[in-house]
Amino acid sequence: MAKQKTAANRKKFLADLREHLLEMKSKLHEEIDSELKAEREGAKDEGMDTYDLASEERDREINFILSDRERMKVKQIDEALSRIEEGAYGVCESCGLEIAEERLKAMPFTRLCRDCQQDQEREARSQRRFDDERNTYRKLGSTDADEDNL
Numbered sequence: 001m002a003k004q005k006t007a008a009n010r011k012k013f014l015a016d017l018r019e020h021l022l023e024m025k026s027k028l029h030e031e032i033d034s035e036l037k038a039e040r041e042g043a044k045d046e047g048m049d050t051y052d053l054a055s056e057e058r059d060r061e062i063n064f065i066l067s068d069r070e071r072m073k074v075k076q077i078d079e080a081l082s083r084i085e086e087g088a089y090g091v092c093e094s095c096g097l098e099i100a101e102e103r104l105k106a107m108p109f110t111r112l113c114r115d116c117q118q119d120q121e122r123e124a125r126s127q128r129r130f131d132d133e134r135n136t137y138r139k140l141g142s143t144d145a146d147e148d149n150l
Ligand SMILES: [Zn+2]
Pocket: 092, 093, 094, 095, 096, 097, 112, 113, 114, 115, 116, 117
């Protein structure tokens, strides 16, 4: 019973998130369109006929005008949307557990749960620390200093 309720909540949560992502995307496209319009006005001034573009050409134009940041954002939104369609969204890529809704709300494009993210960060840190410690041990000529706060 409780599990069924959770699954239903999750479904609702994902549906809401999907709406939110679609909204983000259409807002982004509005911004892009207005940029395109401005660009087109400029092009007209240069005597170019650009108001009847084929969609392929238009896509190319969009790609040209979009900043890297906008392009990245559209890509992230598209990827998240297709992961939602596939039912793969919100599942940690490392441990396969569901990522907490609070985390997804704060970071809708994350692919790792908090634990796995922390593990990865810890691993990166301990790798650095291991290197530091080796240098320290070599200097001290001792291996009994195993405090965690080095
Ligand atoms: Zn995980």
